[in-house]
Amino acid sequence: xxxxxxxxxxxxxxxxxxxxxxxxxxxxxxxxxxxxxxxxxxxxxxxxxxxxxxxxxxxxxxxxxxxxxxxxxxxxxxxxxxxxxxxxxxxxxxxxxxxxxxxxxxxxxxxxxxxxxxxxxxxxxxxxxxxxxxxxxxxxxxxxxxxxxxxxxxxxxxxxxxxxxxxxxxxxxxxxxxxxxxxxxxxxxxxxxxxxxxxxxxxxxxxxxxxxxxxxxxxxxxxxxxxxxxxxxxxxxxxxxxxxxxxxxxxxxxx
Numbered sequence: 001x002x003x004x005x006x007x008x009x010x011x012x013x014x015x016x017x018x019x020x021x022x023x024x025x026x027x028x029x030x031x032x033x034x035x036x037x038x039x040x041x042x043x044x045x046x047x048x049x050x051x052x053x054x055x056x057x058x059x060x061x062x063x064x065x066x067x068x069x070x071x072x073x074x075x076x077x078x079x080x081x082x083x084x085x086x087x088x089x090x091x092x093x094x095x096x097x098x099x100x101x102x103x104x105x106x107x108x109x110x111x112x113x114x115x116x117x118x119x120x121x122x123x124x125x126x127x128x129x130x131x132x133x134x135x136x137x138x139x140x141x142x143x144x145x146x147x148x149x150x151x152x153x154x155x156x157x158x159x160x161x162x163x164x165x166x167x168x169x170x171x172x173x174x175x176x177x178x179x180x181x182x183x184x185x186x187x188x189x190x191x192x193x194x195x196x197x198x199x200x201x202x203x204x205x206x207x208x209x210x211x212x213x214x215x216x217x218x219x220x221x222x223x224x225x226x227x228x229x230x231x232x233x234x235x236x237x238x239x240x241x242x243x244x245x246x247x248x249x250x251x252x253x254x255x
Contacts, residue, residue: 020079027081032088034106038153039093040119041111042167047073050089052197066215095156108161113150118233126222136236147248174198
């Protein structure tokens with residue numbers, strides 16, 4: 001049977017992904033912490049905070065940039081996780097599956113889909129993952145990206161995560177939220193250290209870092225750090241979109 005060049009590329013991609021997952025599954029340790037979230041739910045922000053908490057202990061580069069955070073707090077499944085002495089914070093947007101994640105400790109960050117999904121829509125447009133012709137209403141109803149996918153992701157983690165925390169509660173009081181997270185996972189940081197790390201990872205600080213050091217965006221006018229923490233994208237919803245969203249949220253106790 002002849003396999004064309006496209007088929008060979010696909011096989012190579014599948015093998016590479018499989019080996020990357022195997023590598024990371026072997027590399028993670030029992031005291032590592034998975035930072036699980038649906039995309040655009042604060043995962044990068046939380047990693048910035050913990051980078052600023054951990055950088056002296058683990059001798060990270062002094063300045064937290066998008067590149068340095070991604071280089072030292074890897075995403076699960078990329079084949080880049082390395083064993084270090086101490087706790088490793090690992091990003092994942094994947095749904096929970098025991099084969100990958102049991103029995104690892106995990107923090108689930110949950111963001112209101114009313115804000116999360118339009119933010120994800122803008123992110124995918126800004127990174128040219130999504131064609132411009134796709135409307136927000138279509139995105140919201142897309143089974144691979146929209147509300148159904150958000151709910152499926154949440155349901156996979158809600159009873160399995162070590163700790164669940166709402167994004168909105170972290171925004172309300174970052175220092176208090178990070179202190180509770182540290183206490184849950186036995187991370188011994190003082191109030192002063194946490195407050196300093198939260199200040200160094202504020203929206204304003206991250207925006208300056210993005211402006212000066214950049215980030216891998218496809219479109220020059222798209223900013224990863226934007227005003228969407230303040231419900232900036234809710235005007236994308238039509239009345240029909242809101243009714244569609246609410247039909248899924250009716251049974252949610254967290255919002």
